Amino acid sequence: MRDRGHGADGGWGAVVGEPGSLRYGPDDEPAGRSGCGEESAGRSGRGHRAVPHTADIRVEAWAEGREQCLVEAVLGLVESFAETSGTHPTAVERVRVEQGSDDDLLAGLLDEVIFRLDVHGQVPVDVEVEAVGGGLDVRLAVVDVGSVAITGAAPKAVSFHELRLEQGPCGWTGEATVDV
Numbered sequence: 001m002r003d004r005g006h007g008a009d010g011g012w013g014a015v016v017g018e019p020g021s022l023r024y025g026p027d028d029e030p031a032g033r034s035g036c037g038e039e040s041a042g043r044s045g046r047g048h049r050a051v052p053h054t055a056d057i058r059v060e061a062w063a064e065g066r067e068q069c070l071v072e073a074v075l076g077l078v079e080s081f082a083e084t085s086g087t088h089p090t091a092v093e094r095v096r097v098e099q100g101s102d103d104d105l106l107a108g109l110l111d112e113v114i115f116r117l118d119v120h121g122q123v124p125v126d127v128e129v130e131a132v133g134g135g136l137d138v139r140l141a142v143v144d145v146g147s148v149a150i151t152g153a154a155p156k157a158v159s160f161h162e163l164r165l166e167q168g169p170c171g172w173t174g175e176a177t178v179d180v
Contacts, residue, residue: 048076
């Protein structure tokens with residue numbers, strides 16, 4: 001399991017503390033489930049983790065705002081299969097994700113990351129998301145897959161089973177199961 005938290009003003013994936021320094025056991029509840037304070041939730045203001053799941057992985061993300069939560073979900077997905085720390089982007093790809101519900105936006109964005117990996121051999125190292133007219137304008141700062149260390153199985157598809165992106169009393173949480 002990999003877990004990374006970000007400060008409230010982190011932007012472009014700035015990490016609070018050392019990479020991988022925040023770890024939680026498999027029995028910990030997802031962000032926002034047991035309380036709002038950092039002590040009760042055991043997490044910083046925004047972050048993500050990838051949890052092994054039978055024949056796939058479960059990506060969990062949390063943040064104060066919806067768009068930041070989507071950024072964290074992408075970073076969690078990428079960190080489930082690649083080590084990108086210290087890697088500088090070689091290109092910025094602009095993507096428009098147009099979907100109806102928040103769950104559809106999460107699935108659409110993660111599917112775009114998988115498509116770019118499969119078809120173009122690109123791995124996002126940083127992400128910016130902006131809500132525009134019911135959809136998302138996304139900027140993916142990418143590198144060639146050959147320039148990162150592969151640490152896990154490549155993602156193949158996002159499952160709609162238990163997929164969710166929702167706002168709660170403690171901010172936004174996103175959860176997705178990804179086939180590998």
